[in-house]
Amino acid sequence: MSATPQGYHGRFAPSPTGPLHFGSLVSALASWLDARAHGGAWLVRVEDIDGPRTVPGAAEDILATLAAFGFHADEPPEWQSRRTGLYRAALDRLIAAGHVYPCGCTRKEIADSQLRAHERHTTLIYPGTCRDGLHGKRARAWRLRVPDEATADEPEDEPAGARGNPALIRFGDRWQGPQQQNLATEVGDFVLLRADGQWAYQLAVVVDDAEQRITHVVRGADLLDSTARQIWLQQCLGVPTPAYLHVPVVTHADGEKLSKQTGAQALDASRPLEALLAAARHLGLELHDPAPATLAAFQLDAIDAWKRRLGQLPAA
Ligand code: GLU
Numbered sequence: 167m168s169a170t171p172q173g174y175h176g177r178f179a180p181s182p183t184g185p186l187h188f189g190s191l192v193s194a195l196a197s198w199l200d201a202r203a204h205g206g207a208w209l210v211r212v213e214d215i216d217g218p219r220t221v222p223g224a225a226e227d228i229l230a231t232l233a234a235f236g237f238h239a240d241e242p243p244e245w246q247s248r249r250t251g252l253y254r255a256a257l258d259r260l261i262a263a264g265h266v267y268p269c270g271c272t273r274k275e276i277a278d279s280q281l282r283a284h285e286r287h288t289t290l291i292y293p294g295t296c297r298d299g300l301h302g303k304r305a306r307a308w309r310l311r312v313p314d315e316a317t318a319d320e321p322e323d324e325p326a327g328a329r330g331n332p333a334l335i336r337f338g339d340r341w342q343g344p345q346q347q348n349l350a351t352e353v354g355d356f357v358l359l360r361a362d363g364q365w366a367y368q369l370a371v372v373v374d375d376a377e378q379r380i381t382h383v384v385r386g387a388d389l390l391d392s393t394a395r396q397i398w399l400q401q402c403l404g405v406p407t408p409a410y411l412h413v414p415v416v417t418h419a420d421g422e423k424l425s426k427q428t429g430a431q432a433l434d435a436s437r438p439l440e441a442l443l444a445a446a447r448h449l450g451l452e453l454h455d456p457a458p459a460t461l462a463a464f465q466l467d468a469i470d471a472w473k474r475r476l477g478q479l480p481a482a
Pocket of ligand 1: 178179180181213371384385386389
């Protein structure tokens with residue numbers, strides 16, 4: 167049971183695939199500022215669900231770095247690896263409701279079918295082969311059905327609120343403005359339990375956000391593309407959809423996203439202010455004091471600057 171009162175619940179959800187780097191510091195800072203600006207709770211969730219990608223010791227390292235940077239969660243951190251029973255229960259509910267089906271296709275089979283069925287797409291969109299049964303194949307993964315495209319008498323471009331295309335998910339992003347994604351043509355039925363037995367990020371994140379009563383998700387814009395899937399999954403599970411805000415990702419000079427995979431440097435926990443000021447600049451925050459003497463002084467200034475920054479964003 168959570169000890170935090172009702173109201174705003176935000177979170178920072180790092181994957182322990184390496185030490186905290188500048189890109190994840192920006193997400194941590196933005197989510198912390200938004201929670202504090204709303205007088206809300208800020209939680210930390212270690213997303214160590216992807217066994218093969220998890221680096222031993224990285225989670226502890228990230229938690230220590232967050233503390234050194236002045237980020238203190240309002241509840242003890244949650245660890246996804248300790249919550250797999252919740253994911254199992256959610257999948258069982260989806261099975262009982264007929265939202266998911268076992269899939270026996272290999273990656274190669276899906277790639278081959280793509281060439282025939284969806285030549286215009288560069289990402290793999292599952293063609294729905296196992297929707298009506300496994301065709302004698304062995305079950306490998308569990309997939310969530312996405313809504314079918316609108317039929318001819320349900321035009322795609324009806325105004326919001328009207329009965330439109332069920333495959334089209336619309337949402338307002340607090341930073342990026344209005345968003346939409348067609349799950350049938352741009353995503354396809356997606357995996358919740360992988361063939362290697364690992365729970366998929368999409369299922370874990372939706373179950374955890376609901377169970378931790380997260381009202382506001384603030385994270386990097388690389389996850390904008392996952393949001394429609396998460397909203398659809400929330401609808402299938404009958405849980406609320408939080409408000410979303412996706413901050414611009416930090417890139418290398420060549421435009422590639424800064425990440426552990428692209429060689430991002432670990433942060434220097436002995437000099438937190440320097441990196442925090444750079445993260446605030448990345449978010450376009452206009453601080454009154456560009457050279458604060460303490461973390462506390464930076465935090466107060468940054469919370470005010472965040473509130474002003476929110477006022478400059480497009481309407482969601
Ligand atoms: N664990 C994800 C990451 O580090 C973030 C997930 C989320 O904020 O929804 O990229």
